[in-house]
Amino acid sequence: MTPSPKLTFAPLYEQVKKAILDRIIAGEWGPGSFLPSEIALAKEYGVSQGTLRKALNALTREKRLVRYQGKGTAVAVLDEDSDLFPFFLFSDKHGKRVYPLSQIYGLRLGQPSEAERAALNLAPGVKVIHIDRVRMLDDCPVINERVTLSTARFPDFSFESDKVPNTLYEHYQLHFGVTVARATEQIEVTLPDPADIKRLNVERSHPLLLVTRTSFDLQEQPVEFRISHINTSHHVYRAELR
Amino acid sequence: MTPSPKLTFAPLYEQVKKAILDRIIAGEWGPGSFLPSEIALAKEYGVSQGTLRKALNALTREKRLVRYQGKGTAVAVLDEDSDLFPFFLFSDKHGKRVYPLSQIYGLRLGQPSEAERAALNLAPGVKVIHIDRVRMLDDCPVINERVTLSTARFPDFSFESDKVPNTLYEHYQLHFGVTVARATEQIEVTLPDPADIKRLNVERSHPLLLVTRTSFDLQEQPVEFRISHINTSHHVYRAELR
DNA sequence: AAGTGGTCTAGACCACCGA
């Protein structure tokens, strides 16, 4: 009954919640596996069952845990189908959901643009990571985008493009403990630039969707800035609004 | 101490929550005014303070109430700036938020299209209300849209266009007790149809945003279907994703 | 100082799951 990590002061259930979240991120309980029972965890943290419940229920509301009456509490599995990142979806014209594959064609350190500096709230002189990639839907290049990350937020980010997976949000969470909780997007119509014409294989006069997105973590700090150029001739962009 | 509305069975705090929500919708406590204290309400419903707290906290998470420590619990004020309907925002090109004004040019009963029937989950033969309107931003016509509502969901909907306000979601909530909690959108690029050319004053070749939206209430039932054609030359469409 | 919401506890009983 080693009374695990020391707790400082702040609402008790908040501390417990954070402690449990840390252990989830550290991978102590893998996605889908079950946590100890409420009673065991309450004893371990030296709090009442009610307080521990409040922590678990908060994590459940945030989609980190799933509770099964009579069975136990499990770590939520986050895959592409899950509800954890319910935005950034694409469908074909019949409404059937499709999943993009990515091909990175640029991955390097750079100076942030003014928009990037503002969106990510960067100190002067901080460099950023630029990920340039094309995303394919049904083997067809549909999205040309640049993802921008702060080096401060993502130290030791790998610059080998094989090490950067398709699903960036999952990557942020699993390797940097950064959880995207919210995003804002600006959506406009635009004409393709030369890179779009080449990468997306479209005519100069073919209008594209221009989506500018800033993502935030649970503490409301900006995480990622992204500019996407999207061809909606054969697919539609879907947004889930809550 | 009239022990108000009878309660049937289901989780107690759910019943209390619903009962309180009904009184908010009925206007018993106007937006911004304070509810009785926890203790008073608990006594009134004949439940413990803890159970009542759970109901109030759930309503607070849903943005219906605001709690002030030491002061009391008030009904949340829902205006255009509030967070209750955090979607469907527009900005000018400098990021400054702007609010649309509407001009209704069509308001009548009609047969639903196949898409409308499917989205609103309509029984065969049910008629729908069609609201056709142009929305202005900075005195410039920017959006041409058709809003579709089920007559079953909105009985006695007024067909005098002066009686239908700008802010439809607030209208649904205040006059029909229907709260929009979630929406899904499909976003594409399209070219204007003849009505768009006339209403939005654009060229035939000028591409527009095509947004198809279905809105759902707290019980996950579809409420509204909407097709919007948007000119993003001078304004951008913003989405808040959670 | 009185009244409000915020936190926390301890214990009771229920509903569900699995062996």
Place this chain on the structure above:
DNA sequence: CGGTGGTCTAGACCACTTC
């Protein structure tokens, strides 16, 4: 059947607002 989470209670103490 025992163990799990789900609900509900009663009461304690704290932090904040208002007077």
